[in-house]
Amino acid sequence: MTADTLAPQTLLSRLSAIVGERNVLSEAADMAAYLAEPRELFHGRARCVVRPGSTAEVAAVLKLCDETHTSVVPQGGNTGLVGGQIPGQSGNADEIVLSLKRMDRVRETDTSSKTMTVEAGMTLLAVQEAAEAAGALFPLSLASEGSCTIGGNLSTNAGGTAVLAYGNARDLVTGLEVVLADGRVLSNLSKLKKDNTGYDLKHLFMGSEGTLGVITAAVVKLYPRPREMQTAFIGLKSPHEALALLNLAQALAGADVKTFELMPRFGLDIVINHAVAARDPLSSKHAWYVLLELGSQTDSGEAALMNILEQGAEQGLIDDAVVAASLDQRKDFWKLRELLSDMQKFEGGSIKHDVSVPVAKVPQFLDEVYPAVETFMPGARLVPFGHLGDGNIHCNVSQPVGMDKQAFLDRWYQMNEVVHAIVTRLDGSISAEHGIGTLKRDLLPGVKSPVALEVMRAIKAALDPKGLLNPGKVL
Amino acid sequence: MTADTLAPQTLLSRLSAIVGERNVLSEAADMAAYLAEPRELFHGRARCVVRPGSTAEVAAVLKLCDETHTSVVPQGGNTGLVGGQIPGQSGNADEIVLSLKRMDRVRETDTSSKTMTVEAGMTLLAVQEAAEAAGALFPLSLASEGSCTIGGNLSTNAGGTAVLAYGNARDLVTGLEVVLADGRVLSNLSKLKKDNTGYDLKHLFMGSEGTLGVITAAVVKLYPRPREMQTAFIGLKSPHEALALLNLAQALAGADVKTFELMPRFGLDIVINHAVAARDPLSSKHAWYVLLELGSQTDSGEAALMNILEQGAEQGLIDDAVVAASLDQRKDFWKLRELLSDMQKFEGGSIKHDVSVPVAKVPQFLDEVYPAVETFMPGARLVPFGHLGDGNIHCNVSQPVGMDKQAFLDRWYQMNEVVHAIVTRLDGSISAEHGIGTLKRDLLPGVKSPVALEVMRAIKAALDPKGLLNPGKVL
Numbered sequence: 001m002t003a004d005t006l007a008p009q010t011l012l013s014r015l016s017a018i019v020g021e022r023n024v025l026s027e028a029a030d031m032a033a034y035l036a037e038p039r040e041l042f043h044g045r046a047r048c049v050v051r052p053g054s055t056a057e058v059a060a061v062l063k064l065c066d067e068t069h070t071s072v073v074p075q076g077g078n079t080g081l082v083g084g085q086i087p088g089q090s091g092n093a094d095e096i097v098l099s100l101k102r103m104d105r106v107r108e109t110d111t112s113s114k115t116m117t118v119e120a121g122m123t124l125l126a127v128q129e130a131a132e133a134a135g136a137l138f139p140l141s142l143a144s145e146g147s148c149t150i151g152g153n154l155s156t157n158a159g160g161t162a163v164l165a166y167g168n169a170r171d172l173v174t175g176l177e178v179v180l181a182d183g184r185v186l187s188n189l190s191k192l193k194k195d196n197t198g199y200d201l202k203h204l205f206m207g208s209e210g211t212l213g214v215i216t217a218a219v220v221k222l223y224p225r226p227r228e229m230q231t232a233f234i235g236l237k238s239p240h241e242a243l244a245l246l247n248l249a250q251a252l253a254g255a256d257v258k259t260f261e262l263m264p265r266f267g268l269d270i271v272i273n274h275a276v277a278a279r280d281p282l283s284s285k286h287a288w289y290v291l292l293e294l295g296s297q298t299d300s301g302e303a304a305l306m307n308i309l310e311q312g313a314e315q316g317l318i319d320d321a322v323v324a325a326s327l328d329q330r331k332d333f334w335k336l337r338e339l340l341s342d343m344q345k346f347e348g349g350s351i352k353h354d355v356s357v358p359v360a361k362v363p364q365f366l367d368e369v370y371p372a373v374e375t376f377m378p379g380a381r382l383v384p385f386g387h388l389g390d391g392n393i394h395c396n397v398s399q400p401v402g403m404d405k406q407a408f409l410d411r412w413y414q415m416n417e418v419v420h421a422i423v424t425r426l427d428g429s430i431s432a433e434h435g436i437g438t439l440k441r442d443l444l445p446g447v448k449s450p451v452a453l454e455v456m457r458a459i460k461a462a463l464d465p466k467g468l469l470n471p472g473k474v475l
Numbered sequence: 476m477t478a479d480t481l482a483p484q485t486l487l488s489r490l491s492a493i494v495g496e497r498n499v500l501s502e503a504a505d506m507a508a509y510l511a512e513p514r515e516l517f518h519g520r521a522r523c524v525v526r527p528g529s530t531a532e533v534a535a536v537l538k539l540c541d542e543t544h545t546s547v548v549p550q551g552g553n554t555g556l557v558g559g560q561i562p563g564q565s566g567n568a569d570e571i572v573l574s575l576k577r578m579d580r581v582r583e584t585d586t587s588s589k590t591m592t593v594e595a596g597m598t599l600l601a602v603q604e605a606a607e608a609a610g611a612l613f614p615l616s617l618a619s620e621g622s623c624t625i626g627g628n629l630s631t632n633a634g635g636t637a638v639l640a641y642g643n644a645r646d647l648v649t650g651l652e653v654v655l656a657d658g659r660v661l662s663n664l665s666k667l668k669k670d671n672t673g674y675d676l677k678h679l680f681m682g683s684e685g686t687l688g689v690i691t692a693a694v695v696k697l698y699p700r701p702r703e704m705q706t707a708f709i710g711l712k713s714p715h716e717a718l719a720l721l722n723l724a725q726a727l728a729g730a731d732v733k734t735f736e737l738m739p740r741f742g743l744d745i746v747i748n749h750a751v752a753a754r755d756p757l758s759s760k761h762a763w764y765v766l767l768e769l770g771s772q773t774d775s776g777e778a779a780l781m782n783i784l785e786q787g788a789e790q791g792l793i794d795d796a797v798v799a800a801s802l803d804q805r806k807d808f809w810k811l812r813e814l815l816s817d818m819q820k821f822e823g824g825s826i827k828h829d830v831s832v833p834v835a836k837v838p839q840f841l842d843e844v845y846p847a848v849e850t851f852m853p854g855a856r857l858v859p860f861g862h863l864g865d866g867n868i869h870c871n872v873s874q875p876v877g878m879d880k881q882a883f884l885d886r887w888y889q890m891n892e893v894v895h896a897i898v899t900r901l902d903g904s905i906s907a908e909h910g911i912g913t914l915k916r917d918l919l920p921g922v923k924s925p926v927a928l929e930v931m932r933a934i935k936a937a938l939d940p941k942g943l944l945n946p947g948k949v950l
């Protein structure tokens with residue numbers, strides 16, 4: 001029986017029989033929150049939203065969808081920035097949204113194995129808090145952590161500010177529970193640090209944006225909480241000095257370097273001008289800034305930070321720096337970085353680029369992107385900021401002052417072409433941490449080799465032969 | 476044209492046309508070193524050994540093999556312990572060995588991006604030395620590092636003694652070049668720390684033991700070399716105290732804990748009794764020992780180690796400890812650990828188990844395995860040693876004194892069953908780091924779910940539809 005032959009009400013009633021009537025939403029008002037997305041680039045349509053409460057219910061829903069040829073769009077906190085979680089993108093109004101948010105329990109915490117087994121619908125913040133309650137650290141951290149879910153984080157291999165020290169989301173996982181397109185459950189909630197029994201299947205599902213299976217639970221790694229954090233806000237001349245400072249910091253403090261975030265003066269100006277109570281921590285202006293943070297188990301952090309700052313100044317890398325003297329001051333420094341993306345809206349339209357290049361090439365990338373953007377659109381104001389330590393720069397562009405916002409946004413893809421051309425030439429990535437989704441799907445063939453695309457399609461066909469999982473996303 | 480219809484000499488001459496005549500070995504004497512393996516459990520047969528010198532040659536060889544239905548067994552340093560690199564295991568004497576050893580160049584070193592691009596045939600030692608020459612550290616380290624190759628390490632996702640601090644082999648890679656079964660080259664020699672453009676294909680090939688593609692080159696991560704190492708040899712009562720000490724060490728020194736290796740008194744006795752110039756570092760005997768090593772970028776290591784030892788003693792975890800006062804003494808401590816596996820041969824036959832359990836369950840595993848083995852075979856002498864910090868114990872069993880060696884070895888699989896039953900009940904792995912190969916292939920269905928096996932087979936069929944790559948291994 002196919003979706004064409006199955007009466008819509010029959011599908012809804014069969015879904016209701018699995019998850020309960022109140023967990024099948026089909027009224028427009030009820031579905032609205034699942035169909036809109038934060039950037040308002042994509043507007044979704046769906047037959048219904050289904051909210052299973054257990055792995056067994058997810059499996060039963062997918063089995064039914066397989067039988068009825070119904071397409072499924074898995075969704076976590078609906079915070080994705082590339083449209084991956086939004087249904088109906090390829091014109092099919094009959095897709096269903098599979099919301100994992102009701103699956104929000106910690107199944108087990110094992111502080112001695114340093115693992116926690118969590119369900120996909122937990123918010124990242126709830127996972128962080130559960131780790132903290134167990135005296136440990138779950139290091140994944142990103143701006144939307146209060147509303148994004150760990151399932152979404154894993155299916156998109158989220159990045160964030162702690163990648164430098166702890167790796168991407170995929171690096172924080174030892175085991176995964178996944179429901180396949182036809183409802184089979186692939187369960188391997190392993191706590192093992194070492195296991196070479198066959199292919200490592202979990203890495204296939206992480207980063208595949210719900211196109212190969214639905215992640216329902218995971219075993220994540222816990223880390224010791226650093227006993228003390230040392231935070232410095234540093235003014236310097238250019239990204240060249242910033243990169244040299246990163247190398248110096250890692251040589252002197254190794255894995256204790258937890259944060260190395262870069263931002264230009266214009267970024268700082270935006271936050272100071274628009275955010276309540278934000279102020280410049282340094283007495284004079286600098287072209288670029290670095291937020292450097294060390295986290296240490298021993299009491300060596302303060303001396304290590306001072307050593308980095310002194311040697312950095314001696315080598316001419318640092319023009320000025322201030323060290324947070326209190327937790328409040330540390331929060332103030334972080335606010336300057338964290339509010340940047342939000343405050344940009346007060347400067348009018350913003351075109352985003354989530355790009356990465358090899359760390360050594362970040363200065364060259366920035367040297368090239370400024371004149372290229374100015375040539376393409378005189379007056380456009382670059383705000384490249386982010387994770388220098390990972391080579392990941394959020395190369396945002398604010399509109400020229402006085403330009404019509406829509407006229408600016410209409411040039412989104414052309415601006416992308418200007419920036420992505422430099423990224424590609426420098427062996428970089430056009431999606432460092434946000435994924436492909438719908439937004440960048442048509443760009444993928446331009447940046448991946450034909451063989452890579454063939455292999456991806458072969459795997460997609462092997463795991464989801466009917467093409468029912470998140471159709472039109474990624475591939 | 477199939478292997479049946481292609482005259483043997485035709486295949487050899489076509490291979491010679493690709494790699495040069497002297498790089499196609501077909502005489503028994505020339506092939507011998509490629510067909511025997513260190514443990515002498517497997518004896519190979521092959522039509523020839525082909526030694527390509529470049530990725531293009533590997534691609535041409537595989538394309539020819541695809542056309543002629545010729546099975547291919549990729550081989551690195553031929554140090555694998557599960558027979559994965561040995562041809563002719565399933566009775567086919569016409570397989571060819573594809574030796575990667577001629578591909579042994581460093582293609583590029585980038586100290587600022589902290590990456591190095593290496594070819595598959597480099598020995599692990601050569602990779603370590605190239606990193607050291609660049610002032611950096613490539614942390615993967617294992618007993619056979621002088622002869623195993625990085626390509627073999629990656630295709631088997633090797634472990635070793637540095638996993639606790641740096642992860643398994645797969646965690647040390649940012650990019651991979653792979654030749655597929657039909658000769659297509661899947662090249663993504665990326666240096667990026669963050670790249671979410673499509674499925675992460677590299678993790679599929681790492682750990683698949685040459686059954687999905689042939690790894691020809693990789694971009695590996697470099698790390699800062701610790702400025703100082705602090706090494707302690709510690710005597711304690713049982714694995715329970717050892718686990719508590721591990722947790723204490725990580726709480727006090729975090730990522731600076733680089734090594735945490737466990738061994739029983741009988742293991743130390745074996746080394747002392749059989750290795751030249753090995754001696755007990757402690758004045759009295761203890762039931763168990765831990766080799767603990769801290770590596771630090773700052774000068775805090777000595778104080779941190781002292782703090783761990785003092786608090787460990789106060790909490791009753793440590794009975795005695797000695798800190799290495801010189802590099803020579805450090806080497807002596809390591810020798811006690813590293814020679815153990817080799818020296819075991821002087822105690823007669825040894826049955827090996829490369830198992831892991833969740834870290835928290837290591838003490839329980841050891842509590843249970845001693846009586847179980849004694850019940851199964853009175854007098855059998857357990858030598859469980861290894862990487863407590865990863866939950867990976869090499870649970871070797873030396874034969875009872877006076878028993879006939881062959882009679883002992885004849886009970887290999889029954890002994891395995893005794894040990895693996897406990898491992899499986901404790902949610903562990905029967906192959907923590909050595910892989911499946913031929914040795915454990917028939918055990919795989921017993922420890923993986925049917926769904927996991929189905930997915931593995933679907934991926935194998937998608938990437939190697941003719942089943943020509945390392946046939947009969949893993950699956």
